[in-house]
Amino acid sequence: MLSQHSELKTGNNADADFIADHLLHRLYRLQQQHRHIPPQLMVEVAREFGLPVSQVVAVVNFYSFLYQQPVGRYHLLFSNCTSCGYQAGEVNLLALLCRQLNIASGQTRADGVVSVDETSCIGMCDHGPSMLVNGVPIVNLDEGRIKQLCNLIAAEQSLDDWPADWFRINNHIRKPDLLLNAPLECGDSLKKALAGDALLMLESIMQSGLRGRGGAGFATGKKWLFCREAESDTRYVVCNADEGEPGTFKDRVLLQCHADALFEGMTLCAYGIGAKKGFLYLRGEYRYLLGHLQAVLRRRYDSGLLGASILGQAGFSFDIEIVIGAGAYICGEESALIESLEGKPGIPRIRPPFPVTHGYLGRPTVVNNVETFIAATHIVQYGSAGFSAVGTEKSSGSKLLSVSGDCRTPGIYEYPYGVSIQQVLDDCGATQVQAVQIGGPAGSLLAKKDFNRQISFEDVSTGGSFLIFGENRDLLSINRNFARFFAHESCGFCTPCRVGTRLLENSIGKIADGRATWRDVDEIKQLSGFVRHYSHCGLGHTAANHILDSLRHFPGDIQNLLVQQAFTPAFDLDAALETARQMTQRDDADAHLE
Amino acid sequence: MTERKIKIATTSLAGCFGCHMSFLDIDEQLVQLNERIEFNRSPLTDIKHCGPSDIGLIEGGVCNADNVRVLREFRANCKILIAVGACAITGGVPAMRNYFDLRECLEEVYLHGAGVTNPQIPGDVELPLLLDKVYPIQEVVPVDYFLPGCPPPADAFLAILLPLLNGAVPPQMADCRFYYD
Amino acid sequence: MTETTGTIFIDGKAVGFMQGQTIMDAALSAQVYIPHLCHYPGLTPSGNCRLCVVEADGRRAAACTTAAKAGQQISNNTAELNAARKVITQMLFVEGNHICPSCEKSGNCKLQAMGYHLGMLEEHYPQFNPRRVLDASHPDILLDRGRCILCGLCVRASHEVDKKNVFAIAGRGADAYLIVNTVSGKLGDSNLDVTDLAANICPVGAIMFKERGYVTPIGERIYDRQHISDVAMHEHVTEQKGDKKR
């Protein structure tokens, strides 16, 4: 049975240890069982959880990995990321897959055996074209593998019998530095911290100059202190492992190799702020890491590093539970993440108030990135001075970069802040580079002239995504891909982003199809500025960056595609006649328009 | 010496002629206006093709290939093109078919609908071929002015035409009272 | 009137505010109009339509969700902000199915009135023509999702004032849509009543009473007679539904 198999692959064999009793988990199990969530089950779940039916319906409708119509017994979700997506190579592998399976993308085949769709970046960018098969990643796909895969499906082979190396995910740590080099013994930094006062520890985090690694770069020590000082009897620690920014995969590697340091960092935070409960919010795409994470947690409980009276210190107890997302980039935004933790659609809250004062269940909550917690562990262990000595003035320490795209050795590169982009390109064997996209689609697109700039909060800031585009890449197709990403991931709460991202996607499409004029480009510019300035949250604020960057740095690429006319119709006139032509079986001159 | 008359062309694409009726509603002022203007192609004349004109008034949205050709002819020949009424500006009532596939619409009307006797989709080359949707005219050609309303009141026509006749830039309709219905 | 605790300046005009008030609250009490559609005084602000975005001390912020702070300098009625508001209004038109000439709400519709207020002559962007399910199952009330602008007013009114929780918004991005909190998903199976605030608060023609179409003759409908900026000065949940509001 397939569903059993994927349970095995995810290590989720009836072992519900440390898995929160959560609406998303319940719905996931139903999804596995029924391949969709039929209405009567939504009603049942609502009753079970004591929730309004509408909330369950809203949740099922919000998350990409929950379906209202049955998916196939083999459900294939091809990544559409520019690095781990179906168009990362020369051939459109999704088109090939669909041809082979005799199915259209987005559909379930009539026999119910297989369904195919695309999904946003699954974080396998250093592994070439990749997809999720029943939620499990398979990597390094090429034409040969696609054909083989189709044969396996035709024979209805169990996933267990698929070639093991398709599932092999490497860490690809190419260049370790401060964090990745330092040995961290389980519990060492916790012992250090517990030996002193919690405030003392916060002090040292503050002195280290550590800033959040998830993107926004807020001072971590200050965040912890604010949370500690917020009035409440209950506080929470949340680790943001939603890692949804296309091109980022360093949290995946950290979860795989440094889960101990992560959980230790969360525990340190709990000690610092006085929290008893923590959550790891893991993106659904990384569900396959669950077994491993559970094992690490189990070990830490067994060694007295979690649970009641940690390290024998009476009164210091801390528990960690894992909550797994279900396909929604917006849930990486901290307040949307908290909504999701509360079993709701991931709609960003109004801020202020910020999570440090009004977070999970309205209580003070620290939300930090995986890498941030690990850096905190490092600081407590080795001291703040060593940490702040590395990096630049306003960016202490090191940064893990997820390097992928057109280079020889994609993978994880750790550098002290201040490293130049050129240095990274040299180290990963990227030659003949046209542009790099730093910080993912929401970040900045930089051209050659900017390769001497630095990775740092002062200069080019990034959550970790470092996408390289070689000289023969079509940059507009990248813009089109990104525009599509934002339109797909917009939560739909506010007008400018809900409608604007869709309009931008269409306008970029018009350029790419060779139907646009300068007038359209001017419209795009205005619309981009508008979406940036009037949206509710960070997704909308950054959704048009890539377009504005492209227009600034690569105007020629777009200009070449423009029609040299004052005006072109908004739509393809001749294509708009196609249905009528077919139905009337006409093909005379009057049945066409230029 | 007589002043050159301003040439006006008008047409109804996917519209109901309501806008034209409203235009005629300017009543006695039409007589005055008539001294200053002459009509080119228009339902009011019998001219078949739009010749060089100063102003083109377009009523109705774009629902078929013929609409596109007529609209383009107007754009090519009129110095100023005005979208008149809700249908020209938004597709209007005919655009209610946009909530269905064209295929569904045609099948319902010509094949499966109640009372259909000789089920067949007409394919005569004389018939204009339908577009998949009904479109606002500004999606097909550039438009200079918009006169909203269903129909725009007679006064609105005067408000935009009189200044144009005098060679002045008409006020932005946005500054006048206007309605979408 | 209660004492003010500070003063903000909206387009140069000094406006007093009380502790806890938003910029929108303060503006409305001072009869200053900041365009809005998803806000209704007395209900928890949401900030989703973004029409009320102003520049507060140089930063753009939604007036309905941003606290007034003493000394704040606010730009509101500027060409730039009004141009953006027009874009928002156009977006709301094109993402739904709005054919005003055939809509019973016409003349009483805030989206339309907002278009008038902002001088919107055309929708500018290509229409989305979404296919959204119409729900006529309720004996007295029609739900035409095609006209819904996802403002969430009915959701909040039902939850906060009617205490019934009849509505919610589901879906993501441009596919978001209004749902009904019943097992069948049908409005007819809900306990929504014509006297509920939720049944009366819809700014557009998405939630409408049956068999009352076009009762008010053209020329006498709300926005035939009044400007949206004046109507907005007289809206408050507590004044209309004082007994129900806590």
Ligand SMILES: Cc1cc2nc3c(=O)[nH]c(=O)nc-3n(C[C@H](O)[C@H](O)[C@H](O)COP(=O)(O)O)c2cc1C
């Ligand atoms: C659309 C959006 C997506 C985000 N995704 C992530 C993410 O995947 N991981 C993450 O750590 N932070 C993400 N963030 C940033 C978080 O909101 C938050 O700032 C961060 O988790 C705080 O942790 P840090 O201070 O350790 O960086 C995202 C923000 C936005 C606006």
Ligand code: SF4
């Ligand atoms: S900006 Fe986009 S993602 Fe953020 S709240 Fe608005 S619609 Fe949602």
Ligand code: SF4
């Ligand atoms: S809801 Fe308002 S804007 Fe929409 S069609 Fe009706 S009157 Fe027009």
Ligand code: SF4
């Ligand atoms: S039905 Fe009306 S009140 Fe409810 S969300 Fe839609 S537009 Fe707003």
